[in-house]
Amino acid sequence: MGLVKRKAIQLVEPGVRGQKQEWNKLVADLEDDEAAVRRQAIRDITYSPDAAATLVSRVTREGDVAVRELILNTLIRLNDPSAIGGLVDCLRSEDAALRNEVIETFKQMGKEVEPILQSLLDDPDPDVRIFVLNCFDSEQHADVESWLIKVIELDLQVNVCATAVDLLCELGTEAAIDPLVQLKARFTFQPYIQFAADLALKRIREV
Numbered sequence: 001m002g003l004v005k006r007k008a009i010q011l012v013e014p015g016v017r018g019q020k021q022e023w024n025k026l027v028a029d030l031e032d033d034e035a036a037v038r039r040q041a042i043r044d045i046t047y048s049p050d051a052a053a054t055l056v057s058r059v060t061r062e063g064d065v066a067v068r069e070l071i072l073n074t075l076i077r078l079n080d081p082s083a084i085g086g087l088v089d090c091l092r093s094e095d096a097a098l099r100n101e102v103i104e105t106f107k108q109m110g111k112e113v114e115p116i117l118q119s120l121l122d123d124p125d126p127d128v129r130i131f132v133l134n135c136f137d138s139e140q141h142a143d144v145e146s147w148l149i150k151v152i153e154l155d156l157q158v159n160v161c162a163t164a165v166d167l168l169c170e171l172g173t174e175a176a177i178d179p180l181v182q183l184k185a186r187f188t189f190q191p192y193i194q195f196a197a198d199l200a201l202k203r204i205r206e207v
Contacts, residue, residue, distance in 0.1 A: 056086030106135035
């Protein structure tokens, strides 16, 4: 009689099984109807390397403002580069409140987010470029002025340039004077550009 081969049995350590079960429960709790359950899941989920991606996936569907705020604050604390791409997608959302919350989140992130924000200044959608400009915070990003100068030198969309000028009015230095003068010449028949650039130039020259 031939020998009957037994099927190989993969042994899983109890600790690993327990962690997987706990993770599955937390993911399920993120979809719970009760906001309190979702909040607790957010607090407990941060130990996992997949936490950032999971939270980004949830924030786009989260309707409770307080829960959404907790998710975004948790993402700031995690500071995980894997979350940044998902948050960028939120800038394209039709939900204005979500967009504004993500803009405030980006303002509080450090250098990890800078390369992506800079690349988005070339996005084909001018609205996205404007949203990205609103993410810039001089306290977090030391090179903000140089990015804004590049925008007013190269961007062809008047509203994008106007947003950049508004920011330069707050933080521009002498380095922005010539680009602002050139911008006025480029948009001679745009009253707001003329007004905002003059205001920025006046403030810079008086400092």
